[in-house]
Amino acid sequence: MLNTRLNLDRIRAARQVIDPSFLDTPLYECDALAGHLGCTVSIKLETANPVRSFKGRGTELVASLLADQGRSAVVCASAGNLGQALAWSGRRRGLDVTVVASRRAPTAKLDRIRALGAELELVEGDFDTAREQAATIARQRGIRLVEDSLDIETCEGAATIGLELATGTPTFDTVLIALGGGAMATGVGHVLKTLLPAVEVICVQPLGAPAMTRSWHERRVITTDSTDTIADGVAGRHPIPAVLDDLLQVADDAVLVQETSIIAGMRMLLEHAGLVVEPSAALGVAAVLEDPDRFAGRHVATILCGSNVDLDAYHRWVRR
Ligand SMILES: Cc1ncc(COP(=O)(O)O)c(C=O)c1O
Numbered sequence: 001m002l003n004t005r006l007n008l009d010r011i012r013a014a015r016q017v018i019d020p021s022f023l024d025t026p027l028y029e030c031d032a033l034a035g036h037l038g039c040t041v042s043i044k045l046e047t048a049n050p051v052r053s054f055k056g057r058g059t060e061l062v063a064s065l066l067a068d069q070g071r072s073a074v075v076c077a078s079a080g081n082l083g084q085a086l087a088w089s090g091r092r093r094g095l096d097v098t099v100v101a102s103r104r105a106p107t108a109k110l111d112r113i114r115a116l117g118a119e120l121e122l123v124e125g126d127f128d129t130a131r132e133q134a135a136t137i138a139r140q141r142g143i144r145l146v147e148d149s150l151d152i153e154t155c156e157g158a159a160t161i162g163l164e165l166a167t168g169t170p171t172f173d174t175v176l177i178a179l180g181g182g183a184m185a186t187g188v189g190h191v192l193k194t195l196l197p198a199v200e201v202i203c204v205q206p207l208g209a210p211a212m213t214r215s216w217h218e219r220r221v222i223t224t225d226s227t228d229t230i231a232d233g234v235a236g237r238h239p240i241p242a243v244l245d246d247l248l249q250v251a252d253d254a255v256l257v258q259e260t261s262i263i264a265g266m267r268m269l270l271e272h273a274g275l276v277v278e279p280s281a282a283l284g285v286a287a288v289l290e291d292p293d294r295f296a297g298r299h300v301a302t303i304l305c306g307s308n309v310d311l312d313a314y315h316r317w318v319r320r
Contacts, residue, residue, distance in 0.1 A: 003249065004250060005155070006190040006246065011162070014057075015163070017060060017061055022054075022060065024164060025046055025161075025164065027044045029042050033273055035272075036272060037289070038288075039296060041285075041299075042300070042301040043273065043302060044161060044301060046306065047275070047307035051081070052081075053308060054303070054305045055085035056089065057157035058148075058154035058155070058156070058157025059157070062146050063090050071143070072096060073143040074095055075099070075141070075145055076097075076147070077127065077130035077147075079105060079180070079234075079235065080106055081306050082146075083101055083109070083113045083118065087099065087117060098121060100133045101120065103123065105232060106308065108308050108311070109232075109308050110122070126226075127237075131238075147240075148183055149183040150181075155187040156187060158186075159190055161187070162187060166191060166192065170196065170199070171299055174201075174298060175199060175301045175302070176283070179203035179213065179254060181236055193249070200253070201251050201253075202254070203216070203254040204283035205255075205256055206230075206258075206262060207257065209228070209236065210224065211227075211237050212244070215239045216247055216251060219248060225237070229259060229279070231278075233305075233306055234280045257287055261290050262282050263318075264286065264289055267320075269281075269285060269304070277307050284302030
């Protein structure tokens with residue numbers, strides 16, 4: 001029996017609140033990729049929605065809760081995708097949204113946050129510096145702070161991906177999930193371990209941002225002083241203890257991959273699946289590329305969780 005902060009009834013109910021444009025995303029076997037990866041590959045495509053990432057599932061829940069409570073303003077820290085998603089969900093409900101992000105975040109993400117009507121505050125540091133600044137703003141203005149992966153709605157929203165993966169009679173053995181703060185892995189993992197306990201849940205992080213993966217292996221919070229990865233969506237240094245507790249219950253493994261594999265994964269997804277993804281979304285493919293024997297002959301599903309890239313950087317990465 002799982003004892004995480006999540007609950008299947010609440011996750012099922014969440015589907016009624018989330019805008020349909022984020023739900024029931026394509027899930028299909030991609031034969032062309034399979035040929036190159038040596039295993040059957042199913043893709044869960046989370047990029048074809050108004051904010052080009054899965055984060056809208058969670059922000060829909062957050063924003064609707066705040067609107068129901070009569071709140072008018074909210075602030076979050078973001079690596080770029082949560083901020084866009086909260087801006088989108090907040091705008092539709094008349095909320096003033098402030099997003100704090102690193103100046104080094106991809107320009108495409110920052111531009112979209114502004115274009116969606118949010119106030120954007122930039123910090124010199126990284127995502128964890130942005131988290132501190134967002135907390136300060138919330139205190140100073142007396143407004144609600146949304147904390148990705150800690151606020152249960154962010155996990156429940158992501159968990160609805162798990163419900164969709166578990167629909168019908170899925171034949172996959174393994175689900176590969178990009179791991180950042182952990183909302184997606186704990187949410188999807190909770191659903192899979194409840195409904196399809198035999199399916200293996202593997203989290204994937206870059207070697208250059210290993211804090212949560214190391215924490216999972218050591219069963220205690222390990223922080224790092226810095227990160228060094230192109231996968232900006234998962235580059236955190238300070239795992240949240242409650243999220244780690246949940247992750248320990250729902251993940252079967254957590255692996256680290258190299259930058260070259262992430263780039264090769266992005267290139268393969270473009271060449272063989274016709275899909276533009278951001279680095280964080282290529283982590284699952286990267287994990288198969290690094291350990292083909294582990295996955296040989298198996299059926300893996302990978303969640304392509306975002307496609308917000310700066311074009312120049314993307315072209316550099318995928319060019320041979
Ligand atoms: C594209 C993408 N992939 C993966 C993640 C990591 O998700 P989580 O923080 O829920 O672990 C994020 C987080 O923002 C993201 O934007």
